[in-house]
Amino acid sequence: MSLFDLPLAPVEQQGSTVLPLPPAPPAFAWTDEQNETLEKFRKWRARDSGSPFFALTGPAGSGKSTLMREVTNGAVLTAMTGKAALRLMQCAGGTPSTLHKVLYWPPKTGEKLEFTKIREPEGIFYIVDEASMMGPAVFEHLQVWVNMGVRFLLVGDTYQLPPVITGKDVEKYGEDYSVFGLTQGAALETVMRNAGGVLRAATKIRQTAELPEESDLDGDDGYRYIGSKHAVNEAVDRYCAAPNDHLLITWRNAVRMQANKMIRARFGHDGMLPDEGEPVLIRKNGQGFLNGEIVLCGGFETGPKIDSVSTLWMKVIGSELKLLVSYEGGSPDKGGEPFDGAMPWIQNFRKYHSHLEKMQLPEPTPVSWGYAVTAHAAQGSESEKVTVFLAHGDDRNINFRKSTTLPSGHVVPFSARWLYTSLTRGKRSATMITSR
Numbered sequence: 001m002s003l004f005d006l007p008l009a010p011v012e013q014q015g016s017t018v019l020p021l022p023p024a025p026p027a028f029a030w031t032d033e034q035n036e037t038l039e040k041f042r043k044w045r046a047r048d049s050g051s052p053f054f055a056l057t058g059p060a061g062s063g064k065s066t067l068m069r070e071v072t073n074g075a076v077l078t079a080m081t082g083k084a085a086l087r088l089m090q091c092a093g094g095t096p097s098t099l100h101k102v103l104y105w106p107p108k109t110g111e112k113l114e115f116t117k118i119r120e121p122e123g124i125f126y127i128v129d130e131a132s133m134m135g136p137a138v139f140e141h142l143q144v145w146v147n148m149g150v151r152f153l154l155v156g157d158t159y160q161l162p163p164v165i166t167g168k169d170v171e172k173y174g175e176d177y178s179v180f181g182l183t184q185g186a187a188l189e190t191v192m193r194n195a196g197g198v199l200r201a202a203t204k205i206r207q208t209a210e211l212p213e214e215s216d217l218d219g220d221d222g223y224r225y226i227g228s229k230h231a232v233n234e235a236v237d238r239y240c241a242a243p244n245d246h247l248l249i250t251w252r253n254a255v256r257m258q259a260n261k262m263i264r265a266r267f268g269h270d271g272m273l274p275d276e277g278e279p280v281l282i283r284k285n286g287q288g289f290l291n292g293e294i295v296l297c298g299g300f301e302t303g304p305k306i307d308s309v310s311t312l313w314m315k316v317i318g319s320e321l322k323l324l325v326s327y328e329g330g331s332p333d334k335g336g337e338p339f340d341g342a343m344p345w346i347q348n349f350r351k352y353h354s355h356l357e358k359m360q361l362p363e364p365t366p367v368s369w370g371y372a373v374t375a376h377a378a379q380g381s382e383s384e385k386v387t388v389f390l391a392h393g394d395d396r397n398i399n400f401r402k403s404t405t406l407p408s409g410h411v412v413p414f415s416a417r418w419l420y421t422s423l424t425r426g427k428r429s430a431t432m433i434t435s436r
Helices: 032-045 064-070 082-092 099-103 136-146 167-173 197-208 231-241 253-266 349-359 414-423
Strands: 053-057 076-079 125-129 151-156 185-187 216-218 221-228 246-250 279-282 294-302 311-316 322-326 365-369 372-374 383-390 403-405 411-413 426-435
Touching: 032 053, 032 064, 032 185, 053 064, 064 082, 076 082, 076 099, 082 125, 099 136, 136 151, 136 167, 197 216, 197 221, 197 414, 197 426, 221 231, 231 246, 231 253, 231 383, 231 426, 246 253, 253 365, 253 372, 383 414, 403 414, 411 414, 414 426
Parallel strands: 053 151, 053 185, 076 125, 125 151, 221 426, 246 372, 246 383, 322 365, 383 426
Antiparallel strands: 216 221, 279 294, 279 365, 294 311, 311 322, 403 411
16 A cells, blocks of 8 residues: 555544543653743744644754654644655554545545645644745645634654755745744754764754764664765665665765666666666656655556557556556756666657547656665655765865755755764664765
8 A cells, every 4th residue: 555545544523622622641750942842832823823724844863753742632633745745654654544534635546736726624723844845835725724714733854955846936935945944833943862873963063054973873873974985886785785774875876876777787687677676766746746755666557658659558566556667767958868867858748748648548658767865765764774975076066055045044065964864764873874
């Protein structure tokens, strides 16, 4: 089953009054900062504030998940990705779903694959985890529910990467759009003292905007830094030696493709298409799956030819759904290649969509190999261990070091946010490899 289809949580009925907070007290003492945050939330929940949104923000390890467990009573639990929904279920209980699943009706066969048809709300209090990934279109659609009396607790980390948004939205809002620049609430600032090496390294990046070049290990756990003449080979070696619950993250798509091909060769996969059981990365919302989701290939059947584009039906292990996929890649002029995850080059989009409509087919989903991913694709997920690597010159690239603006107004390098987001995907250990 796709994580997109996780069942909804039990919810309070429309028109009910404010529900009692919170459940049994935790088995540890709250910090003053956490108590103040809870008090602000209780006042907002009791409608002392007229705002329909309450933003709970804080860095990794500051206790956001712990606080969420205290305020889930009567809430519909949602997250921005299927991976984040699964993680939310593990840390807060209940049966979370993706926000897209509860907010939108899925498009019918033959319809344009856009999430625009808004459902009726099934509750009056929603929690949205990983809300830093929310783009302006979704935030605007939440206003429809706000007009029906729905209120939202938005939870996230303002230092993580901003959401991927359209060119039009960039023109309107800027590259650093964040819902946390538009909402108010409470911010946790303190990372718990018992944080492991991964969080200590991530905290240092957040505080200094510099990559820690010394290891911080506790036994075999923690943060390890490696400078290597062959960073890609080093990362692939480490992944292949222990692939289970291991996330491999890099910056550029070309490097991601290089690493994926090397890993496939190591594991004996030499076909143009994934073998059964190989991980596949979904690169666009649609057909019951979300952009960034990694699924296991269950085999392929020949799909229809749509204008000049060849397609395949891909079976997904653990799901009854079949996914119509495009594997042709992007424009050859821009380095496109099969299975690179880009939208295929299409000369006449109008004719292409006309064919889809006549054939009553969904728009094929671009897919790619799912061993190595970019940081944007990894957002919302966690693994026991993560290996982050940069190819030669990436850490000095002008686009990697460009300035970005946090919701607070502080200006920090993109590189710092990228490194922070990547390393914090590791629950137990993280290895950072750069070329030297």
